[in-house]
Amino acid sequence: MAAVIARVLMHTAPTPGRETVATARSAPWSRATGAAQQLLPAVLALGRLTEHLVSDGAFESDSAGQRPPERPMETGAAGLIHRRCRIAPVGAQAPDDRPQEPGAGGAEVGLRRTARGGWELLQGAVVVRDAGPAWPAGARVTHDLARRTPPTAPPVPTGPHPPGADTDSALRDVDTPGTLTITAADVRAWADATGDHNPIHLHPGAAHRAGLAVGEQELVAHGLLLGALSLALTPTTGVVDLRFPGPAALPGGGAARLGVLPAGGLTIAGRTVLVRR
Structure with missing residues (x-):
């Protein structure tokens, strides 16, 4: 993961008089390593949550109802849209997180599912004990995900996100201290590094079919890749x-420019794609 983060940081174009982005570009490996260690439990938790969804029969891999025996992050995660991620030390309550503990009987994955406006909204809490050096006591990760229902429903042309996703229209590129260029190759490298081969990140058109307001030839960068860069x-x-x-869309064979905000937020063409709280 650190190698992917460092490579994107090297695409940085700093704005004169701003230091945050310029510093990251001058020390990409140390910055990238720290970010990868901090985000590690979120990556592990997403994989374990997806495995849980597949084993629980929540998702099917094809029209015949055959569940995928292997590579759940490629098949079971198809069409899942990331809305939010919170990481906290074990025993701490993440901000704005409703009380939710992992499942009974000692299981370390808890799941809440609701339906709203043609979407299935999922909130999964995962306790990650092997969370790496940034979280020596372990981490509790909560992922908020969404998926269109039924699977064959057409894309929604009226909005860039599922219902209930947070927005902050006050964030604009005019306040950015610099920009990052992210490419489709970077997104593929992140998928290989983390095992998250959700088609919306790799195949042009998959995000559009999943209900995101992006072009038919665009793909969407992983939310955790954006978080790592931030x-x-x-x-x-x-x-x-x-x-x-909102989705961080980029051409299937091209690149997109991310505006970097002082508080760690990211934008594309004036649209907010990541907010830090």
């Missing part, structure tokens, strides 16, 4: 709260 540029300690109010 944490590399604007490091923090303690609880991490990442919100993804």
Whole structure:
């Protein structure tokens, strides 16, 4: 993961007089390593949550109802849209997180599912004991995800996110201290590094079919990749709260320019794609 983060940081174009982005570009490996360590439990938790959804029969891999025996992050995660991620030390309550403990009987994955406006909204809490050096006592990760229902429903042309996703229209590129260029190759590299091969990130048109307001030939960067870049540029300690109010779309074979905000938020063409709380 650190290698992918560092590579994107090297695409940075700093604005004169601003130091955050310029510093990240001059020390990409140290920044990238710290961000990767901080985000590690979120990556592990997403994989375990997806495995739980597949084993629980929540998702089917094809029209015949055959569940995928392997690679759940490729098949079971198809069409899942990331809305929010919170990471907190074990025993701490993440901000704005409703009480939710992992499942009974010692299981370390808890799941809440609701339906709203043609979407299935999922909130999964995962306790990650092997969370790495940034979380020596372990971490509790909460992922908010969404998926269109039924699977064959057409894309929604009226909005860039599922119902209930947070937005912050006050964030604009005019306030950015610099920009990052992210490419489709970077997104593929992140998928390989984390095991998250959700088709919306890799196949042009999959995000459009999943209900996101993006072009038919566009793909969407992983929310956790955006979070990793934000944490590399604007490091923090303690609880991490990442919100993804809109899709970070880019051409299937091209690149997109991310505006970097002082508080760690990211934008594309004036639209907020990541908010830090």
